[in-house]
Amino acid sequence: MDASESQVVVSSSSRGRDADIVSWQALSEEAYKAFEKKRYVQAEERFQDALKLAEGLTTAKQAAKAASPEDRQDFERLTKSLNNLAALYHLQGKYEMAEAMYDRCLDLKLDLYGDDHLEVAVNLHNLAALQCAKLRWEKAEILYTRALEIREKHLGNEHADLMPILKNYAIMLRKIKRDDEAQAMEERKSRIESLVAAAK
Structure with missing residues (x-):
């Protein structure tokens, strides 16, 4: 594979990541709007979909070893998704589910930031x-x-x-x-x- 072929592969991968980031943002915004309107079932579905995308962006990565800005941003999206779901579960009185999400979010933040x-x-x-x-x-x-x-x-x-x-x-x-x-x-x-x- 020559350099031009290699560049095509990298660009394609980058486009896939960029598309996932755009989708994550859109899903998160839809979830926030549903949350504000107290449409909690819809908010949960969108937050869960956003979480899956965030998890996909961090697959095979470790937060404690996230050195590049891109990797850190991917984990920051994951912490936001976890926190969003935790807050929703908390509001609904689903305390065990909320705590699991908050705990996972905290563990990631400790790895990322100390x-x-x-x-x-x-x-x-x-x-x-x-x-x-x-x-x-x-x-x-x-x-x-x-x-x-x-x-x-x-x-x-x-x-x-x-x-x-x-x-x-x-x-x-x-x-x-x-x-x-x-x-x-x-x-x-x-x-x-x-x-x-x-x-x-």
């Missing part, structure tokens, strides 16, 4: 909320604490992105009658809200 990355904090926060739904307070607190630590490290102690964790953590603390700690979280969230508003 254990101290903002993307990891997103997943920890989601898992914490799920553990609260399952009344697993101790697990939830560990996850909230770690998610908060990561965001504080990267964003500082007064960033707006701390507020969702502080809000949900405080709600959990109220539920388990740790009202003084909850109030401290609520007051901290209010201070950050005031700072953010003043900066606009």
Whole structure:
């Protein structure tokens, strides 16, 4: 096979990958729209189809060894698809299915980014909320604490992105009658809200 024949093969493969990426994006967008309209059966079907495409793009690859930008982007699509399905299952009360998806997503993010990355904090926060739904307070607190630590490290102690964790953590603390700690979280969230508003 000469160089021109080799180039044709590479280009064909590239076109196939590009088509899958376009399809993944289209399916994800359809799923988001269905989700917003509370058409959960349709949303699940589209999210599952998008997940299959994302899995196909990462076949025979390892997230921990994803060195090229293309490989990393493929795994990032996979984490988004897993998270989307997890969020849908979470909303529907399908907690075991949601947890399996969140866990798989977290494992991939740990391989891609390490254990101290903002993307990891997103997943920890989601898992914490799920553990609260399952009344697993101790697990939830560990996850909230770690998610908060990561965001504080990267964003500082007064960033707006701390507020969702502080809000949900405080709600959990109220539920388990740790009202003084909850109030401290609520007051901290209010201070950050005031700072953010003043900066606009």
